[in-house]
Amino acid sequence: MISCKDISAKASRYHDGDCGWPERLSIRLHLLICVDCRRYLAQFAATIGLLRVLPPDPPDDALVADLLRHFDGPADRVRGG
Amino acid sequence: MSEGWGRAEHMAAEDDDLARLRRGDKAALRELVHRHHRAMLSVARLFLHNRASAEEIVQDAWVAVLDGLARYEGRASLKTWMLAIVANKAKTRAQRDGVVVLLDDILPAEDGNEPDRFDRTGHFREKIAEWDTMSPERLAGDRELVRRIGDALEVLPPNQRAVVMLRDVEGLDAPTICNILGIGETNLRVLLHRARTRLRAVLETLVTPAYDRPIGKSDDR
Numbered sequence: 001m002i003s004c005k006d007i008s009a010k011a012s013r014y015h016d017g018d019c020g021w022p023e024r025l026s027i028r029l030h031l032l033i034c035v036d037c038r039r040y041l042a043q044f045a046a047t048i049g050l051l052r053v054l055p056p057d058p059p060d061d062a063l064v065a066d067l068l069r070h071f072d073g074p075a076d077r078v079r080g081g
Numbered sequence: 082m083s084e085g086w087g088r089a090e091h092m093a094a095e096d097d098d099l100a101r102l103r104r105g106d107k108a109a110l111r112e113l114v115h116r117h118h119r120a121m122l123s124v125a126r127l128f129l130h131n132r133a134s135a136e137e138i139v140q141d142a143w144v145a146v147l148d149g150l151a152r153y154e155g156r157a158s159l160k161t162w163m164l165a166i167v168a169n170k171a172k173t174r175a176q177r178d179g180v181v182v183l184l185d186d187i188l189p190a191e192d193g194n195e196p197d198r199f200d201r202t203g204h205f206r207e208k209i210a211e212w213d214t215m216s217p218e219r220l221a222g223d224r225e226l227v228r229r230i231g232d233a234l235e236v237l238p239p240n241q242r243a244v245v246m247l248r249d250v251e252g253l254d255a256p257t258i259c260n261i262l263g264i265g266e267t268n269l270r271v272l273l274h275r276a277r278t279r280l281r282a283v284l285e286t287l288v289t290p291a292y293d294r295p296i297g298k299s300d301d302r
Contacts, residue, residue: 003203008195012274039209043288047281049217051249055227057119059139064114067143071110 002030007037011044091252095159102150114143117160120246121167123234127243127262128171128182138174142167161257164247168261195282210289226287233283240264241276248273 007030013019014027031038058064101109121142125135146163153162175182200206220226234242247258248269259269 003199004205005196005199005203008198008278009274012277013270018270036205036209039211040205043209043212043285044277044281046212046217046220047277047284048249050220050230050284051245051280052252053217053221054230054250055221056115057231058115059118059122063118063140063143064111066140067110067114067147068107070144070147071105071107 002026004030004034004037004040007031007034008040011041014041015045015048092158099150099153099155099159110147117163117251120164120251123239123243123246124164124167124261125171127239128168128175128180129178130180130239134174134178135171138171139167142170145170157257160251161253161261164251164253164261168263172263195278210285212288220284220288226284229283229287230280233280237276237279241272241279244269244272245276245280249277 007014007027010019010023010027014024019027031041098109098113102113118139121139122135125138125142126132129135129138142163145166149162149166153159157165172182174180198205198207234246237245243262244258244264247253247261248255253261255266255269258264259266262269264272
């Protein structure tokens, strides 16, 4: 019988759909009877979901300013125009 | 770009970005840098242990991206192409500086599965809280929580940070990440799992009410 520890070890692969069907079936059977694992996997999915909508972490203004200056360079070099 | 977008929408958005960049649209450049800088830096930091060197390489990579826009043929996505540029530059710099990078160095003793959480039969010792009302968008709206997750990403081992950034934040597929970073798929999965497990544990301390209070084992298993 698969345990909660096994479920947590397989959480990432299960989330990504990388488990084969026998493994997936054994996980689903465990989930039918284990509320903690259902919640754990939901938390796991929420964590990944949060990472997907994480706001950008902008660089220093100085870097952006440097790049904008470079972008203003000759169009044939930068953009092929 | 929002979650739930299909490949076609992402490609259309990238085509639009590219067209704007080639027209010299400065706002497009600013958006591109803001959106991908963190991932670019995480790739550089995988190869270069010194943060200042990594930041320098990222700046060089952005310049190379701008200089290469005219030659970019779209064989890989714009994002993949940019991340490959920074990876190649960082690898070259690491070789030049004699930095030894063990990308596949996975410590077997490090258990990503929080072993203390389980009893001898492998079941959770404590009840797991329900987060069902916490959608990712709602979680992302909590500034303090986002800041703490940013901090948690920052202290991940460099290989875990790079993998989770590329897979979950940037949304790249596994073969593309393996190609950019030069790691095998098995190790990618291990690193990704460990990173996600650590980040879930961080979120648990922030989201779950009264986390520190011992809770009886769930009885509806």
